[in-house]
Amino acid sequence: MGNTKKAMTGTNDLKLPIYLDYQSTTPTDPRVVDAMLPYFFDKPGNPHSRSHGLGREAHDAVEAARTKIASTIGSDAREIIFTSGATESNNLALKGAAQFYGDTKRQIITVATEHKCIIATCQHLASNGYDIVFLPVQMNGLLDLDRLAGKITHNTLLVSIMTAHNEIGVIQQISDIGDLCREHGVLFHTDSAQAVGKIPIDVNAMSIDLMSISGHKLYGPKGIGALYVRRRPRVRLSEQISGGGQERGLRSGTLPTPLCVGLGTACDIAIEELDQEAQRIGDLRDHLYRGISDRLSDVILNGDPVRRLPGNLNLSFAGLDSEEIMSALPDIAISSGSACTSTSIEPSYVIRALGLGEDIARGSLRFGIGRFTTIAEIDYVIERVSTTVLSLRNTRPTTHTATSQVG
Numbered sequence: 001m002g003n004t005k006k007a008m009t010g011t012n013d014l015k016l017p018i019y020l021d022y023q024s025t026t027p028t029d030p031r032v033v034d035a036m037l038p039y040f041f042d043k044p045g046n047p048h049s050r051s052h053g054l055g056r057e058a059h060d061a062v063e064a065a066r067t068k069i070a071s072t073i074g075s076d077a078r079e080i081i082f083t084s085g086a087t088e089s090n091n092l093a094l095k096g097a098a099q100f101y102g103d104t105k106r107q108i109i110t111v112a113t114e115h116k117c118i119i120a121t122c123q124h125l126a127s128n129g130y131d132i133v134f135l136p137v138q139m140n141g142l143l144d145l146d147r148l149a150g151k152i153t154h155n156t157l158l159v160s161i162m163t164a165h166n167e168i169g170v171i172q173q174i175s176d177i178g179d180l181c182r183e184h185g186v187l188f189h190t191d192s193a194q195a196v197g198k199i200p201i202d203v204n205a206m207s208i209d210l211m212s213i214s215g216h217k218l219y220g221p222k223g224i225g226a227l228y229v230r231r232r233p234r235v236r237l238s239e240q241i242s243g244g245g246q247e248r249g250l251r252s253g254t255l256p257t258p259l260c261v262g263l264g265t266a267c268d269i270a271i272e273e274l275d276q277e278a279q280r281i282g283d284l285r286d287h288l289y290r291g292i293s294d295r296l297s298d299v300i301l302n303g304d305p306v307r308r309l310p311g312n313l314n315l316s317f318a319g320l321d322s323e324e325i326m327s328a329l330p331d332i333a334i335s336s337g338s339a340c341t342s343t344s345i346e347p348s349y350v351i352r353a354l355g356l357g358e359d360i361a362r363g364s365l366r367f368g369i370g371r372f373t374t375i376a377e378i379d380y381v382i383e384r385v386s387t388t389v390l391s392l393r394n395t396r397p398t399t400h401t402a403t404s405q406v407g
C-alpha cells in the first residue's frame with residue numbers, strides 16, 4: 001500500500017495510512033517546529049558559552065524552555081534536568097538513586113507492566129546486587145495499593161510506577177502512591193511520558209520526587225526529554241553521564257537548543273489546550289469503541305474503562321491474533337504492543353500480566369488517538385476494522401468463544 005493513497009468515504013477523502021499510533025510517538029506540532037527553526041541556523045550559540053551574545057541568547061532560550069516545562073508540572077525550573085528522552089530519564093532516576101543511596105537502602109519496588117526501559121534498568125540493578133520487587137497488577141491494569149504497602153520495608157529506597165500506561169492507557173492512583181511513599185520515607189519516581197500534557201500533573205500535590213518526561217509523546221521533537229528532581233526535601237542522584245558538569249552535574253553534554261525550545265513550546269501548547277483536547281480526543285475514542293462494539297461481538301476492552309488516557313483504546317478480538325488483523329489493515333497504523341522475532345510472535349507482556357489468558361494477550365490491538373485525528377478518520381477505521389474482523393472470523397467460524405467484558 002502506497003503512502004499517499006486516498007480513500008473515498010462519502011465526501012471526505014482521507015490520506016492513508018491513517019495514523020492511530022499516538023502512544024508510540026506523536027507527529028511534531030507545526031507550531032513547535034516553527035519555534036525550533038531559528039535555533040538551527042540564525043541563533044547557533046552554545047547555551048553554555050556565555051562570553052558572547054549568541055551564547056547568551058541560546059542560554060536564555062533554554063532557560064525559558066526549562067521554565068515552561070516546570071510550570072507544566074508545578075515545579076521550580078531548577079528541578080528540571082534535560083535528557084535525551086524518557087528512557088534516559090528513567091535510567092538516571094533509578095540508577096542514579098540506587099548508586100547514591102545504595103549503601104543504606106537497596107530495595108526498589110516497581111510493577112510488572114512498566115515500560116521496557118524501567119524493567120531492563122531494574123534487571124540491570126538486580127544483577128548488581130539490588131533487591132527488585134516487581135508487583136503484579138489487577139485485571140484492570142491498576143496496582144492494588146495494599147499490596148504495595150505490604151512490600152515496603154526499612155530497606156526500600158524507591159518506588160517506581162508509571163503515571164499513565166503506554167499500552168493500555170490506565171492511570172494509576174499517583175497521589176495515593178505518593179502519599180504512601182512519603183509516609184514511609186521512600187522516594188517516589190513516576191514515568192510520566194504518556195501523562196504530561198494529557199492529564200493534569202502536579203509534583204507537589206502528588207508527592208512525586210522524580211518524574212520522567214518525553215518530548216515526542218506530547219507533539220515535541222524526538223531526542224529530548226526531562227527528569228524532574230525534587231529540591232525540597234532534596235533528592236540526590238549519582239550522575240550517569242560525566243563531562244563538563246552541565247545540568248547541575250547530573251547530565252553532562254551540550255544541550256541541544258532547538259530540541260529544548262521544542263519541548264518547552266510543546267509543554268506550553270499542551271497545557272493551554274489540555275482540557276479542550278482531552279474532551280475532543282476522549283469523544284473520538286468513545287465513538288471508536290462504540291462503533292466497533294456495536295458491529296462486532298466478543299470485543300474485549302483491556303485496561304480500566306474509566307481511569308484511562310483519553311486517547312487510548314486497547315481491544316482484543318476473541319479468536320484472532322493481532323498480527324493477522326494488522327496485516328489485513330495496512331491502511332491503518334496501529335500496534336499490538338507485541339514484540340516480534342523472526343521465528344515467533346510474543347504476545348504482549350502487559351496484556352499477559354492482566355491475567356486474561358493467552359488468547360486475549362495474542363489478540364490485543366492498541367488504537368492511539370491524538371491531536372490531528374479527525375472524526376472522518378475514526379469513521380473509516382470503524383468500518384475497516386469491523387469488516388476485516390468479521391471476514392477473518394468467517395474464515396474460521398468455530399475458533400472464537402464468547403468472552404466476558406473486562407472492567
Ligand SMILES: *Cc1c(COP(=O)(O)O)cnc(C)c1O
Pocket residue numbers: 023024084085086087088115117162164165166191192193194213214215216217224225
Ligand atoms: C515512549 C515511552 C518511554 C520512552 O521514551 P523515549 O523518550 O522514547 O526514550 C518511556 N516510558 C513510557 C511510558 C513511554 O511511553
